[in-house]
Amino acid sequence: MKQKGKKSINTGVIGIASTGTGYVTAAGFDADILIEPHFLNTALNGDEVEFAVFPQTSKEKITGEITRIVRRAKAEFVGTVDKGKEGALCFVVPDDKKMYTDILIPPAEAKNIHNNVKVLVQITRWNDPRKNPEGRIVRVLGNKGDNDVEMESIVLEKGFQMGFSQTVEREAEALEKRSKPIPHEEIATRRDFRNITTFTIDPEDAKDFDDALSFKVISDDVFEIGVHIADVSHYVRERSALDEEAIRRGVSMYLVDRTIPMLPEVLSNDMCSLNPREDKLTFSAVMTMTGDGHIKNVWLGRTIINSNKRFAYEDAQKVLDEKTGEHHEELHRLNILAKLLRKKRMEGGAVDFEKEEVKFKLDAKGKPVSIEEKPILDAHKLIEEFMILANREVATYLSRNIKRINKGASIYRTHDVPKEDAVRELLFFLRMMGHEIITEGKSISSKELNGIFKKIKGAPEESLVKTVAMRSMAKAIYSIKNIGHYGLALEHYTHFTSPIRRYADILVHRILQKHLDGGHLSKQEGAWYHSVAEALSRREVDAADAERSSIAYKQVEYMMERIGSVYEGVISGITNWGVYVEESRTKASGMVKFKDMKDDMYLFNKETYSLVGKKTKKKYSIGDVVNIKIVGGDLERKTLDYIFV
Numbered sequence: 001m002k003q004k005g006k007k008s009i010n011t012g013v014i015g016i017a018s019t020g021t022g023y024v025t026a027a028g029f030d031a032d033i034l035i036e037p038h039f040l041n042t043a044l045n046g047d048e049v050e051f052a053v054f055p056q057t058s059k060e061k062i063t064g065e066i067t068r069i070v071r072r073a074k075a076e077f078v079g080t081v082d083k084g085k086e087g088a089l090c091f092v093v094p095d096d097k098k099m100y101t102d103i104l105i106p107p108a109e110a111k112n113i114h115n116n117v118k119v120l121v122q123i124t125r126w127n128d129p130r131k132n133p134e135g136r137i138v139r140v141l142g143n144k145g146d147n148d149v150e151m152e153s154i155v156l157e158k159g160f161q162m163g164f165s166q167t168v169e170r171e172a173e174a175l176e177k178r179s180k181p182i183p184h185e186e187i188a189t190r191r192d193f194r195n196i197t198t199f200t201i202d203p204e205d206a207k208d209f210d211d212a213l214s215f216k217v218i219s220d221d222v223f224e225i226g227v228h229i230a231d232v233s234h235y236v237r238e239r240s241a242l243d244e245e246a247i248r249r250g251v252s253m254y255l256v257d258r259t260i261p262m263l264p265e266v267l268s269n270d271m272c273s274l275n276p277r278e279d280k281l282t283f284s285a286v287m288t289m290t291g292d293g294h295i296k297n298v299w300l301g302r303t304i305i306n307s308n309k310r311f312a313y314e315d316a317q318k319v320l321d322e323k324t325g326e327h328h329e330e331l332h333r334l335n336i337l338a339k340l341l342r343k344k345r346m347e348g349g350a351v352d353f354e355k356e357e358v359k360f361k362l363d364a365k366g367k368p369v370s371i372e373e374k375p376i377l378d379a380h381k382l383i384e385e386f387m388i389l390a391n392r393e394v395a396t397y398l399s400r401n402i403k404r405i406n407k408g409a410s411i412y413r414t415h416d417v418p419k420e421d422a423v424r425e426l427l428f429f430l431r432m433m434g435h436e437i438i439t440e441g442k443s444i445s446s447k448e449l450n451g452i453f454k455k456i457k458g459a460p461e462e463s464l465v466k467t468v469a470m471r472s473m474a475k476a477i478y479s480i481k482n483i484g485h486y487g488l489a490l491e492h493y494t495h496f497t498s499p500i501r502r503y504a505d506i507l508v509h510r511i512l513q514k515h516l517d518g519g520h521l522s523k524q525e526g527a528w529y530h531s532v533a534e535a536l537s538r539r540e541v542d543a544a545d546a547e548r549s550s551i552a553y554k555q556v557e558y559m560m561e562r563i564g565s566v567y568e569g570v571i572s573g574i575t576n577w578g579v580y581v582e583e584s585r586t587k588a589s590g591m592v593k594f595k596d597m598k599d600d601m602y603l604f605n606k607e608t609y610s611l612v613g614k615k616t617k618k619k620y621s622i623g624d625v626v627n628i629k630i631v632g633g634d635l636e637r638k639t640l641d642y643i644f645v
Contacts, residue, residue: 009050009051009052009067010026010028010029010050010051010052010053011026011048011049011050011051011070012024012025012026012027012029012033012048012049012051013025013026013046013047013048013049014035014040014043014044014045014046014047014049014051014066015032015045015046015098016040016043016044016045016098016099016100017098018097018098020037020040020100021034021035021036021037022034022035022036022037022039022040022043022066023035024049024051024064024066026051029062031061031062032062033051033053033062033063033064034061034062034063034064035051035063035064035065035066036063037100039064039065039066040066040129041065041066041067041069041129042066042069042126042127042129042133043066043069044072044073044074044098044099045073045096045098045099046073046074047069047070047071047072047073048069048070048071048073049066049067049068049069049070050066050067050068050069050070051064051065051066051067052064052065052067074159075122075123076120076121076122076123076138076156076159077092077094077095077096077099077103077120077121077123077135077157078094078095078096078118078119078120078121078141078153078156078157079092079093079094079095079102079103079118079119079121080092080093080095080116080117080118080119080144080636081105081110081113081114081115081116081117081118081119082102082115082116083110083113083115089104090104090105090107090109090110090113091103091104091105091132092105092119092121092135092137095153095154095157095636096157097637101132101133102132103121103123103132103133103134103135104131104132104133104134104135105121105134105135105136105137106134106136109136109137110137113137113140116143116144117140117141117142117143117144118140118141118142118143118144118149118150118153119137119138119139119140119141120137120138120139120141120156121135121136121137121138122135122136122138123135124136141153141156144636145635147257147365147366147367148366150553151255151257151258151366151550154255154546154549154550154553155253155255155260155546157546157549158253158542158543158545158546159542160249160253160260160542160543160546161249161260162260164245164264165241165245167241168241168242168245168264169264171240171241171242172242172263172264172266172267173266175235175242175266175267175271176266176267176270176271179235179271180271181279182279182281182304186281187279187304189302190281190301190302190303190304191284191286191299191301191302191303191304192303192304193214193226193228193282193284193303193304193305193306194279194304194305194306196214196215196216196226196305197214197215197216197308197327197330198212198213198214198215198226198228198305198306198307198308199212199213199276199307199308199309199310199311199327199330200212200213200274200276200307200309200310200311201213201311201312201313201316201379201382201383202310202311202312202313203312203313204312204313204314207259207265207268207269207273208252208259208261208268208269208272208273208500208501209230209273209274209275209307209310210229210230210273210274210497210498210499210500210501211227211228211229211230211274211383211387211497211498212226212228212274212282212305212307213225213226213227213228213334213383213386214226214228214286214305215330215333215334218288221290221291222288222289222290222291222296223288223289223290223291223333223337224286224287224288224289225286225287225289225334225337225386226284226285226286226287226303226305227284227285227286227287227386227387227389227390227497228274228282228283228284228303228305229282229283229284229285229390229496229497229498229499229505229509230272230273230274230280230281230282230283230499230500231272231280231281231282231283231302231499231509232263232267232272232499232500232505232506232509233283233499233506233509233510233513234281234302235267235271235272236263236267236506238510242263242264242267245263246262246263246503246506247503247532247535249262249503249539250262250502250503250504250535250536250538250539250540250542250543251501251502251503251536251539251540251543252268252500252501252502252543253543253546253547254547255546255547255550256360256362256368256550256551256553256554257360257362257366257550257554261500261501262500262501262502262503263500267500268500268501272499272500273500274305274307275307275310276307276308276309276310277306277307277308278306278307279304279305279306280304280305280306280307281302281303281304282302282303282304282305283301283302283303283496283499283509283512283513284299284300284301284302284303284305285298285299285300285389285390285393285394285496286298286299286300286303287389287393289337291336291337292340293337293340293341293344295393298393298397300393300394300397300512300516301516302513308327309326309327311379313377313379313380313383314377314379316331316377316379316382317377317378317379319331320332320335320378320379331382334382334386335378335382337385338378338381338382338384338385338386339378339381339385341385341386341388341389342381342385345385345388345488345489346450348489349445349446349447349489350446350487350488350489350490351446351449351450351473351486351487351488351489352449352450352453352454353466353469353470353487354376354466355463355466355467355470356373356374356375356376356463357373357374358371358372358373358374358551358555358586358587359371359372359373359374360554360558362554367557368554368555368557368558371554371555371558371585371586371587371588372585373585373587387497388488390496390497391413391493391494391495391496391497392490392492392493394494394496394508394512395410395412395413395482395490395492395493395494395496396491396492397512397515398410398492398494398508398511398512398515399412399482399492401515402515402520405520407520408515408520408521408522408526409480409521409525409526409529409530410480410482410494410508410511410521410529411478411479411480411494411495411504411507411508411511411529411533412478412479412480412481412482412483412492412493412494413476413477413478413485413493413494413495413504414476414477414478414479414481414482414483414484414485414493415473415474415475415476415477415484415485415486415487415488415493416474416483416486417443417474417486418443418444418472418473418474418486419474420443422472422473422474423443423444423472425472426444426468426469426472427444429468429622430452430465432608432609432610432621432622432623433461433465433622433623434623435452435455437452446486446489449469452465452469453465453466453469460568460570460584460623460625461570461623461625463570463582463587464570464572464582464622464623465623467572473486473487474486475537475541477533477537478495478504478533478534478536478537478540479530479533479537480526480529480530480533494508495508496508496509496512502536503532503536504533504536507529507532511529549638552589552638553635553638555586555587555588555589555638555640556588556633556634556635556638556639556640557635558586558588559583559586559588559590559630559633559640560630560632560633560635560640562630563630563631563632563633564629564630564631565629565630566627566628566629566645567583567584567585567586567627567628567629567630568583568584568585568625568626568627568628569581569582569583569584569625569626569627569628569642570582570584570623570624570625570626571620571621571622571623571624571626572589572622573622574604574609574610574611574620574621574622576604577593577594578591578592578593578594579591579592579597579611579620581626581628581642583628584625588640589640590628590630590633590639590640590641590642591639591640591641591642592628592641592642592643592644593641596631596641596643597643597644599613599616599618600613600614600615600616600618601613601614601615602614602618602620608621609621609622610622626644627644627645628642628643628644628645629642629643629644629645630642631643
């Protein structure tokens with residue numbers, strides 16, 4: 001039933017909640033427009049849509065109806081074949097929780113498709129919202145539950161591909177043949193760092209090395225630190241097949257058991273990778289620094305290096321701890337400088353979002369045999385600080401040069417201040433956790449947040465509080481408009497240090513070289529960079545979602561092998577239907593359903609987001625440490641069932 005008295009037609013982008021309700025974000029509206037399921041008119045998550053707004057009072061949410069689909073965000077979905085008991089009809093049940101309808105496969109298409117297999121399906125027709133969309137099977141992926149099938153399903157669902165086309169592979173192979181050895185003419189145009197102590201520090205299982213550090217003593221208290229970045233833009237030229245593929249992918253994707261690279265391995269693991277004891281072309285930010293962390297001079301430009309050593313983070317940390325080993329003097333000095341840089345950032349208003357993550361040990365078939373917290377080492381922080389420094393200095397140079405010549409644009413990594421409603425929700429949550437913050441104005445300061453983080457360091461609720469705080473923040477995005485970076489408290493920031501795995505960094509390299517050569521982006525180029533920046537921000541979100549999905553899958557897979565076991569956890573959320581609990585060691589999230597809480601009748605207090613037993617007065621609140629038993633789970637939905645014990 002349609003409501004009467006609709007206003008003018010508007011356009012926006014719709015997001016779909018797991019409940020099937022839509023929310024349209026549109027210019028000119030202070031809040032999202034609520035679209036009830038029966039007014040979606042076949043709109044799917046991420047679609048660009050036309051919508052009409054219904055009349056409402058000032059106290060009501062803005063509601064409306066989708067009138068037309070302007071552009072589909074996607075037409076292909078991964079799902080499981082369901083032929084039902086009789087096999088008369090064939091549907092594909094999508095993996096995507098925001099896809100609220102199954103897809104009907106016509107009999108001719110479904111004839112040779114088996115039940116319970118995973119497939120990639122394309123929607124071919126959907127004119128009537130009262131009926132299921134029709135589709136065709138693009139690819140049969142394999143049996144549900146198979147590790148390789150499930151991982152590929154995650155990749156495809158987010159619009160990525162496992163491999164590369166023959167055209168892209170051939171271009172990469174031809175490029176390798178042309179580029180080895182490095183021509184003397186190319187070396188002559190670059191600043192030579194091959195005789196300066198240089199090394200990489202990366203994860204133990206890394207195969208692509210984006211960055212290296214060089215260290216040179218200038219005098220007793222003056223040092224030259226080079227941040228050397230793989231010169232991917234030298235090899236990947238604009239409008240080539242490699243470039244087009246890198247734009248489409250946007251980023252490399254890191255699942256639990258595999259990497260889906262942005263570039264073919266011949267580039268990412270060989271030609272561009274800063275492998276030890278090999279001459280490599282780099283783009284560098286070279287800082288002359290004093291012992292107290294003061295930067296006297298910055299040089300930016302193309303270089304050539306030959307890394308002396310490849311460190312894993314653990315190896316570098318051992319050198320730092322034991323104060324002996326290869327390059328211990330250089331590592332020691334860099335670590336001191338990194339701590340000074342970090343201290344200055346924090347004093348300048350940066351937010352300490354440092355949060356421990358989990359790491360998996362897998363068997364030969366990809367099944368997790370252990371899940372442990374990933375430690376945060378000084379070696380991690382050392383690399384992080386110098387990468388932040390290089391990114392800051394490149395962004396500062398570009399911003400100031402653009403302002404000086406009053407021409408052109410660049411790509412920045414921006415992070416807006418938190419929205420007022422997000423701040424309110426965060427403050428409410430913190431109060432529920434026993435942390436009262438009195439804010440000045442409508443925002444929350446980094447000093448106040450860091451104070452809370454310091455207070456809860458090492459406490460059971462630390463991970464939960466930091467997760468909620470991070471979710472309340474605006475998302476960092478790529479933009480040609482420089483509004484600064486709230487989280488890092490920097491006026492100028494960009495991404496320059498990871499061009500093997502981020503296309504944005506390749507673009508920044510090209511822009512930087514153009515400015516170093518005395519040029520700038522034209523107005524037409526600036527418009528193109530704007531559209532690409534928006535697309536890259538979306539791909540980054542897609543990749544992050546896929547990575548989280550693979551982690552959740554492996555957590556559930558691990559825990560379902562341990563049904564009946566008892567663990568300690570922290571209550572992370574309370575709803576009308578149950579209590580969410582995050583297991584302390586594995587960080588595996590599950591739910592204790594109300595129907596399984598049989599010791600009492602529990603009442604949900606919306607004011608305090610807590611449960612109170614009617615008879616026993618027993619109380620469950622967010623942040624409480626509890627004991628839970630695993631009683632079940634659903635690997636396909638990536639959910640776990642707990643009970644309190």
